[in-house]
Amino acid sequence: MKPAASSPRKLLLWDIDGTILHTGKAGEAALGRAMGKLHGIHRGLQGLEIAGRTDRWIVEQLLERDGKPNGAEEVARFLDVYVELLAEELPKRNGGLHPGVLGILEETHQDLNWFRPC
Numbered sequence: 001m002k003p004a005a006s007s008p009r010k011l012l013l014w015d016i017d018g019t020i021l022h023t024g025k026a027g028e029a030a031l032g033r034a035m036g037k038l039h040g041i042h043r044g045l046q047g048l049e050i051a052g053r054t055d056r057w058i059v060e061q062l063l064e065r066d067g068k069p070n071g072a073e074e075v076a077r078f079l080d081v082y083v084e085l086l087a088e089e090l091p092k093r094n095g096g097l098h099p100g101v102l103g104i105l106e107e108t109h110q111d112l113n114w115f116r117p118c
Contacts, residue, residue, distance in 0.1 A: 012108060015052055020101045024093030030086040031058060034078055037085070041066050055079060 014020050017027055032044035047065060050058050059078045063070035 018051070019098075020105075021095060021097050023090060023095040026086060026089035026093045026095065027055070030082050030089045031055075031062065033085045033089075034082040035062060035066070037081055038078060039066065039068055055082065 017023050028045055028050070032042070035044075036042045043066070045058070045062065048058065048061055053061075056075060056079065059075050059082070060070045063074060063078065068074070
């Protein structure tokens, strides 16, 4: 049953890594490796506060920290490499969902007032 057209929409946002799942720092490793692969810099994420930040924000700050261009094209290129390296890093880690998350996601999915596919 669809909610009435006048029903207010609700938006549910999740910070994925650390909130609903843990990846064993696969993202941090992949970001550091991407910086090494693209720019030959191997400092990892030293000096950056990444908790709660988006990947795009982290990449922009990482490039800025090391004096590299951080415009849209550079960030997109970096993110492409990061995603490739993340696919390599994830299987090496002991990650998974935090307890209770699957139930929350299933319950939210069943409630049409919360979940509407885009």
